[in-house]
Amino acid sequence: MPKLEEKPKVLLEEFRVKNAPDDYGMADEKWSFKKFSKNFRIVIVRMDSSEMEFDLIGIQPAFSNAFRRLMLSEVPSMAIEKVMIKNNTSIIQDEVLAHRLGLIPLKADPRLFEYRPEDATEGTEFDTLEFSLKIKCTMNKSQPKDSFRTEDLYENHSVYSSAIKWQPIGNQASVHKEADIGPVHSDILISKMRPGHELDLHLVAVKGIGKDHAKFSPVATASYRLLPEITLTREVKGNEATLLQSCFSPGVIGLDTDGKAYVRNARYDSCSRNVYRYDAIKDAVILSRIRDHFIFNVESVGAMTPNIIFVEAVKILRDKCKSLLDELNSF
Amino acid sequence: MGEINKHPEWDTAKGLREPIKTLEDKWKLVPSFLQIKGLVKQHIDSFNYFINVEIKKIVQANEKVFCDSDPLFYIKYLNAYVGTPDLEEGFNVTKPTTPHECRLRDMTYSAPITVDIEYIRGNQRVIKNKQLIGRMPLMLRSSNCVLTNKSDFELSQLNECPHDPGGYFIIRGQEKVILIQEQLSRNRMIVDEFKGAIQCQVTSSTHEKKTRTNVIVKNGKYVLRHNALSDDIPIAIAFKAMGICSDQEIMQLVGTDDAIVKKMAPCIMDCHNLKIFTQNQALSHIGSKLKVKRFQTPNAKFRTPVDEARDLLATTILAHVTVENYNFYVKAIYLAIMVKRVIEAENSKAAIDDPDYYGNKRLELAGSLLALMFEDLFKRFNWELKSIADKIIPKVKAAPFDVVKHMRPDLIANGLFTAISSGNWTIKRFKMERHGVTQVLSRLSYISALGMMTRVNSQFEKTRKVSGPRSLQPSQWGMLCPSDTPEGEACGLVKNLALMTHITTECSEEPISRLACNAGVEDVKLLGGEEINHPAVYMVFLNGNILGVTRQYKKLIKIFRMFRRRGLISAFVSIYPNHNQRTVYICSDGGRLCRPYIIVEKGYPLVQQSHINELNRGIRKFQDFLSDGLIEYLDVNEENDSHIATIEAEIDPYVTTHLEVEPFTILGVCAGLVPYPHHNQSPRNTYQCAMGKQAMGTIGYNQKNRIDTLMYNLVYPQCPMVKTRTIELTNFDKLPAGQNATVAVMSYSGYDIEDALILNRASIDRGYGRCLVYKSAKTIMKRYSNQTSDRILGPSRDANTGKVIKAHEVLDTDGIAAPGEMVENRQVLINKQMPPATLNPISQGQPQQIDYKDVPVTYKGPVESYIEKVMVSSNSEDAFLIKILLRQTRVPEIGDKFSSRHGQKGVTGLIVQQEDMPFNDRGICPDMIMNPHGFPSRMTVGKTIELLAGKAGLMEGKFHYGTAFGGSKVRDVCGELEKHGYNYHGKDIFYSGLTGEPLEAYIYSGPVYYQKLKHMVQDKMHARARGPRAVLTRQPTEGRSRDGGLRLGEMERDCLIGYGASMLLMERLMLASDAFSADICGACGRLASRAWCHACRSSAAVSAVEMPYACKLLFQELAAMNIVPKLTLKKYC
Structure with a gap:
């Protein structure tokens, strides 16, 4: 078997994941930029404003993992960091309220802001967003008779993230549009209240990174998986073929007109390895995954589109490399 | 073994009968049962019986008080009542109260005890109604409590949680439980071996007396031993003293078998040797063996030893067998049976009773314990009235002596309050001295409170190294939880009731004895020994007393059971034969354990699917099943006389008499939380029972209104993904204590050895394991006799800067910390001052300078707290009471303890950033990593199944059930996983978060319900370089x-x-x-x-x-x- 054409693989055996016998591991390969740029490809499979699926092909796991890690923990985003509580008569505790508010995703492009200096006591218009949340629960005066539904009885009995109002500071009102700042979702429940309960809060959002606190992470999750590959070693027909088909995710195994099974598209197989449960067809397949084909899935929290998040992660890696090189060169 | 009903119509072989269909949703009988006999119903029933029935009986039994100085004077109690809970506000003004007010204000939740009395004032007979004689602490949710029969909305208006079980008392603001006490049953013969000698022991207990009588073997002869006698009495002499003078009669009573005659001969000889032939001779022999009484009342007339001996025989020896007009015949028969039992036990060891057999045990509940205490106090109360009357009546006075003015309600009230709050039950009458009867209700979690209500305390000494009482007795099956017992010294001595156990309250003997007589029981008084001991005759006992004999015991039992099923006699009356002793026992006494069973007749359970459907539609209640005779209660003894099938398939038409309602009900409340407990190694379930009580979560819907000294709450509690039926029945799903964590079973980093857990930083950031710790500080502003009182000053200011000093920073202008403030170590919460102790009363008019001493309430703790709320109120002494509730929000840190529901505890070993955690194909990062070494030696297979079922439940969007002996099948659960594209075995491909490459092993992962336990490093961390020293030794202090x-x-x-x-x-x-x-x-x-x-x-x-x-x-x-x-x-x- 010509080795060059062969893609690096890991075999999914019944009880363990095993590297292909003729694979010496990519770590041993001598890295050449020329070879890399020839082989490397990015294919965007699916993208919308909140989710993106794309393939990184021909790259070392160290790199793709670095991007994943950076997206999770080092790409910055804005989140509420400080809550000044002027009044909180609701049943929710101050700390818990502040924690909940912190986790609300904000749509504010973090690239337009700076990190707040560590010794700063006051925020400036360049590093801080300020919001206010002022709401009071009252009896609904115009309530219909005989109604016992909370929606009818009280006003403002549920505080949603839509109640958070942006308070521009300095020149912010002219720099940012009203629609660009604020919670991503307007229907996040913050607290439930009853008449007499009142919230009067001043919220301060700053730029931060996910390493510091998960609320600063710009992604709900960013992860990848390796491209599955299914090879049939023998002809599978009839009942066995349908059984085989049922062992994989829908659409992975196809049946041709003769009732013979063939691999239609292995990409979306969930790799459940349930074939190994059936001794009859166990030997008919080799399950493996391509080691340098990463299917990324990035789910943005809402502030930035996933493609930007990935580009930001790449930039951070670049900057890190630069600073390392600078350090080395200045040595 | 019970009666084997042969049904001739079934000629077909057993196997050919059509299989009995299993009843669908049969478990729904359990919630239906719990509705009427809830988990703490036994406490409440027993207390209700006490305040509504027994208290009247006690007052009636002690109804008259006379005095020595005036023969005409008397007080007669006509009736007694326990009122509704109220608080005294001085000047005889009372105000109705609620339990929550009592909790907050450190008051006692109690109701007045009033009596109607008739007494002599001067020369007149006066009747006074509603005279207050004391206060009765009220059990929550008892018949007189304000919470009974209230809707959830009304309960919320009273600041009470609708799921709170009640059954406890509130004494001086503290919630106290009177634990269920286990005792050997009274008035029953117990044959046991004591130091190699066989003895038959009877502990008789009546309202007046509690004595123990033994018949023992001494030098091959039978003797009677009793505490009131200085020496053992040969048995024949005892018989003669009871008027059975002829040797033949004695022998006929005991039995005329050769074996018995041989054994008895030496005893009969004794009499002849001692030359005792007549009753008088025997009595004078006993009279000479009387213990000398130390306190002879002076005006008691002198009595001969013979009289004394006769009285002793009549009232003290075997006190529960009543003797009328000194006719000892029944008592002699009773004694003869005791002798017979000893002889039988000598012949065969099988006749020796097992003292650990649960049928011989009775459980004492709050009601009967309080009744004992109340009777004692009431007697003392009357004795005090009598001595006051003795003293005052002879004195000539202007106003006639009015005894009502001398009735102090404090005696009974304080007596009851201190008994419950200290747990010391001292009753001089019975020489009873018990400690630790009550305990503070543990409010760590809802389950710990509920678990406490079902706890059974044993009287055995904890330090004794005995295995018998500690080990699980087969007769405890279904009555006591086999898993829930503490480890260590109290192991097996402290038990917990199972889910469907009910403890009986006493019911009247009279209708039962009447029914028995109608059913053919003949009075023994009319029969001679030969007839009584005839082999075809069965003796009938009612609550340990001889009722009579019958030749047709089968008929008797059948009639009784039929009457019980028809509801004509109490459902809790039990009847069972003992074929070896040729006796039938009927029990109607209180404290027996019983549980409901479906009746099986002719091989078919009487409960049909149609009945269950009616139950589902809500037109049939558990009570209807009882009154229709489909279900009946069996107590331990009768259970052992029945043949009970666990499932329908086990029904054998020839022998089966009953069918189990649901097998999972053999477990208690705490063990019921464990999913798949039948797959676990048994000690693991026991460990979980102990740990479930330490788990943080929710303690009740009113938790935010409570000011407890210590309260742990979880910020985001969750209902477990894998539930059990018990969880739903106990409302644990509404008041949960834990969170579902996605667990990956793998090794990571080496910080996971010895059961340590690895936590995901991002999960913690998002609120996993976050808890609230509430502590309270409290002070009372005392008023002193010298007209001075404590005072509170506002914050002090620095003389130079005019700023409030650091220690007083959190104080409001009133000198009490303001809500919302953050307090640090050593800051003052209440700036209280106290006047010096020795100060003369301030003379009026001239104000005096008093040197107040600072006694501030300060906050101590390495980590700061926030003030949640401040309460200013007054307590029962009308002094100011200030309570401050402090709050801390704690985030899990290294060293905090977590545990799953399978007795697998572990501390956090490392907290890892999310990007370093392994992740699977779907991008899921586990919240927690658990080392697989926790499994092989622990054998907690239940946990692995919980993980699978939880994972499948997530995919399906439903809760799976891990109910004991049932629940979702692994096969089905795995099928669901497969359906959703997961690996059948629950193992997924994971990638290392560090290298990004797939891990070589497939990782078993999914959600497992984890509890955060109350042990947190923050409460334990301690170090010191220099610090305080003890005064005496100058060595560093301890702790x-x-x-x-x-x-x-x-x-x-x-x-x-x-x-x-x-x-x-x-x-x-x-x-x-x-x-x-x-x-x-x-x-x-x-x-x-x-x-x-x-x-x-x-x-x-x-x-x-x-x-x-x-x-x-x-x-x-x-x-x-x-x-x-x-x-x-x-x-x-």
Whole structure:
């Protein structure tokens, strides 16, 4: 078997994941930029404003993992960091309220802001967003008779993230549009209240990174998986073929007109390895995954589109490399 | 074994019968049962019986009080009532109260006890109604409690949680439970072997007396032994004293078998040797063996020993067998049976009773314990009235003596309050002294409170090394939880009730004995020994007393069971035969354990699917099943006379009499939380039972209104993904204590050895394991007799800057910390001041300068807290009561303890960033990593199934059930996983978060319900360099709370000695502890003071010696005891 054409693989055996016998591991390969740029490809499979699926092909796991890690923990985003509580008569505790508010995703492009200096006591218009949340629960005066539904009885009995109002500071009102700042979702429940309960809060959002606190992470999750590959070693027909088909995710195994099974598209197989449960067809397949084909899935929290998040992660890696090189060169 | 009903119509072989269909949703009988007999219903039932019935009986039994000085004077109690809960507000004004108000204001939730009395005032007979004689602490949700029969909305108006079980008391603001006490049943013969000799023991208990009578074998002869007698009485003499004078009659009563005759012959001989032939002779023999009474009442008339002996036989020996007109015949029969039992036990060891058999046990509940206490106090109350009357009536007075004015309700009220709050049950009448009867209700979690209500305490000593009472008795099946018992010294002695257990309350004997007589029981008084002992005759006992004999015991039992099923006699009356003893026992006494069973007749359960459907539609209740005779209660004894099938398939038409309602009900409340407990190694379930009580979560819907000294809450509690039926029945799903964590079973980093867990930083950031810790500070503003009182001052200001000093920063202007403020260590919460103790009463008019002393309430703790709320109120003494609730929000940190529901506890070993955690194909990062080494030795297969079922439940969007002996099948659960594209075995491909490459092993992962336990590092961390020392020894103090030192103990010392590190030893044991430079006189060797030896009157030879202060102290203490320790000093170098 010509080795060059062969893609690096890991075999999914019944009880363990095993590297292909003729694979010496990519770590041993001598890295050449020329070879890399020839082989490397990015294919965007699916993208919308909140989710993106794309393939990184021909790259070392160290790199793709670095991007994943950076997206999770080092790409910055804005989140509420400080809550000044002027009044909180609701049943929710101050700390818990502040924690909940912190986790609300904000749509504010973090690239337009700076990190707040560590010794700063006051925020400036360049590093801080300020919001206010002022709401009071009252009896609904115009309530219909005989109604016992909370929606009818009280006003403002549920505080949603839509109640958070942006308070521009300095020149912010002219720099940012009203629609660009604020919670991503307007229907996040913050607290439930009853008449007499009142919230009067001043919220301060700053730029931060996910390493510091998960609320600063710009992604709900960013992860990848390796491209599955299914090879049939023998002809599978009839009942066995349908059984085989049922062992994989829908659409992975196809049946041709003769009732013979063939691999239609292995990409979306969930790799459940349930074939190994059936001794009859166990030997008919080799399950493996391509080691340098990463299917990324990035789910943005809402502030930035996933493609930007990935580009930001790449930039951070670049900057890190630069600073390392600078350090080395200045040595 | 019960009766085997042969049904001739079934000629077909057993196997050919059509299989009985299993009843669908049969478990729904359990919630239906719990509705009427909830988990704490036994407490409430027993208390209700006490305040509504028994208290009247007690008052009636002690209805008349006479006095010695006036023969005409009397008080007669006509009736007694317990009212509704209220608070006294002084000047006889009362105000209705709620339990929550009592909790907050440190009051007692109690109701007045009033009586109607008739008494003599002067020469008149007066009737007074509703006279207050005391206060009765009320059990929550008892018949007189304000919470009974309230809707959830009304309960919320009363600040009460609708799921709170009740069944406890509130005494001075503290919630107290009277634990269920286990005892050997009274008035029953127990044959046991004591030091090799066989004895038959009866503990008789009546309202007046509690005595123990033994028949024992002594030198091959039978003797009667009793505490009131100084010597054992030969049995024949006892018979003769009871009027059975002829030897033949004695033998006929005991039995005329050759074996018995042979055994009895020496006893009969005894009489002849002692020349005792008549009743009088026998009585005078007993009279000579009486214990001398120490206190002879002076006006009691002198009585002959014969009279005394006769009285003793009538009232004290076998006190529960009543003797009328000194006709001892029934008592003689009873004694004869005792002798017979001993003889039978001698012949075969099988006749010896097992003292651990649960049918011989009775459980004492709050009601009966309080009844004992109340009767004692009521007697004392009457005795006090009598002595007051004795004293006052002879004195000539202007107004006639009115006894009502001398009735102090405090005696009974305080007696009951202190008994419950201290747990010391001292009843002099019965020489009873018990400690630890009550406990503070543990409000750590809802389950711990509920678990406490079902706890059964045993009277056995904890320190004794006995295995019998501790081990699980087969007769406890279904009544007591086999898993829920503490580890260690109380193991097996403290038990918990199972889910469907009910404890009976007493029901009247009279209708039962009447029914028995109608069913053919003949009175023994009319029969001779020969008839009684006839082999075809069965003796019938009712609550340990002889009722009569019958020749047709089968008919009798059948009639009784039929009457019970028809509801004509109480459902809790049990009847069962004992074929070896040829007796039938009927029980109607209180404290028996029982549980419901479906009746099986002719091989088919009487409960049909149609009945269950009616139950589902809500038109049939558990009570209907009972009154229709489909279900009946069996107590332990009757259970052992029945043949009970666990499932329908086990029904054998020839023998089965009953069918189990649901097998999972053999477990209790705490063990019921465990999913798939039948797959676990049994001790693991026991461990979980102990740990479930330490789990944080929700304690009740009113938790935010409570001000407890310590309360742990979870910020985001979750209902477990894998539920059990018990969880739903106990409302644990509404008041949960834990969170579902996605667990990956794999090794990570080495910080997971010894069961340590790895937590995901991002999960913690998002709120996993976050908890709220509430503590309260409290003070009372006392008023003193000298017209002074405590006071609170506003915050002090610094004289120079005018700013409030640091310690008072959180104080409001009223001197009490303001809500919302953050308090740090040593800051003042309440700036209280106290007047000096010795101060003369302030003379009026001239204000006096009082030097108040600061006694602030300060906050202590290394981590700051926030003030949640402040309560200012008054307590029962009308003094100001200030309570401050402090709050901390805690985030999980390294060292915090977590546990799954399978007795698998572990501390957090490492908290890992999300990007470093492994992730699977779908991008899921586990919240927690658990080391797989936790599984092989623990064998907690239930946990692995919980993980699978939880994971499948997530995919399906439903809860799976892990109910004991049932629940979702692994096969189905795995099928669901497969359906959703997961691996059938629950193992997924994971990628290393560090290298990004797939892990070589497939990782078993999914959600597991994890509990955060109350043990957190923050409460335990402690270190000290320098700090406080004890005054006497000058050694460092002990314990974290006193900022104490860390002890280098004996074993550590031994290590250092062994190693030879003498200088380190010197440093640790003396220099770092209590080094002291003592002056020693070299001449006399004694301690000198200030370089001057008093003995030698010189300072010439005095030199300073370094020694531990404790050593110097020892020398001085020895000297004080006339022992002179002397030191010999030498030049060292």
